[in-house]
Amino acid sequence: MADFRKLVAVSLLAGLLGGMLLSLLQHYQTLPLILAAEQFETPSTEHVHDWQPMDGWQRNGFTLLFNGLTGFGFALLISASMYWRDQHGYLYGLGWGLAGYWVFFVAPSLGLPPELPGTDSAELHGRQAWWLFAAVATAMGLFGLFLTKQRWLQIGGAGLLALPHLIGAPHPEVVHALAPEALQQHFVVWTSINNAIFWLTLGVLSGCLLRKVTF
Template sequence: MLKRIAQTAGFAGLLAALLLTLLQSLWVTPLILEAETYESAEPVAEHSHAPGAVAHEHHHDADAWAPEDGAQRILFTGLSNLVVAVGFALMLAGLYSLRAPGRIWQGLLWGLAGFATFSLAPAIGLPPELPGTAAAELLLRQYWWVGTAATTAAGLALLAFGGQWWLRLLGLLLLPLPHMVGAPQPEVHESLVPTALSQHFIVTSLLVNALFWAALGLISAWLFGRGQRVS
């Protein structure tokens, strides 16, 4: 079983990471590069849009290392995607060992549940951000993201596998809980990039993540089922 989980996670993570890197290179990276032109055009900008609001400054460290555009950037993006994809694939394969999908298409449902848990639900309060966008304190956002993912996962699990009505009701109540608490927000909402570009980036990022999770779910379900038949 451990060997099947490792093989499923390794191959599914690799294929899904390649797809994610390709989609990001075609759709997401151009938007980031465009946003960086706005950011670099105004290296230090102070904004105050409300009386008494605390001014925010955008600082840009010229000595900070970043991968060069082109092959180097794609390589480092692909490596980070591989680590993340294999980790998520390990999670799915581990869940399959407890409740294996009977059909390959059921892997799509697992993948979409992963997308809802780790991408869609957190994006409701903390949407994907382009460079040059003001944000709340990083630690607070990380706490809220983890809490939202955990609550969404528990809610979806109770809705899908809760044997009694009150368990499913509890799952339904858990889903909006982190959004009722609210995600941490900056004191002043500001961005150096146009609103249309930010909205385009949010939609594109969510679409890319949805395709990634759909592929990861389908591939992992197929590989896990294939390993089960071989054994």
């Protein structure tokens, strides 16, 4: 029980710091792109929302809260994995952060890249199901490929890494976006960079903090 409390404390600190950094990066790099894309929407093309935070402190506050909670959850996964493998230090943390980045961002984004407002998408439940399938298959694939020594598990892991992309992500028959293509490309690039920094920061902080905690 004491070990679990220490893991939670380490993950909470790493997650909050990582979430703050991600929020800062988003504020200066991706939020201006989102606001620019929203200018291309018209009342007839905008989605109807029951409620959404207003621009300014509300939007920034909810972004910070969401990123902090998300960072805590992901940092807990990293810390628990390192504890399970009896690993600590920034190098191990860097490796686990890179794995998390690949599982939760890179692999799903190969089929469903980040989109700006005003972009037509496939049905929501289908996209969510494929995203979850891609993340789980990638996690299992990386485990089989790198954390086992049995050849058949390594071969199976390589197959699992490819399986979601062989099946393919759901997309609408006709893709239509209101924002210019150049704006969409900038958004994908900066979102990828921001998430890489976020995951590597979570990994390094978790590894360093675990080294300072005696279990």
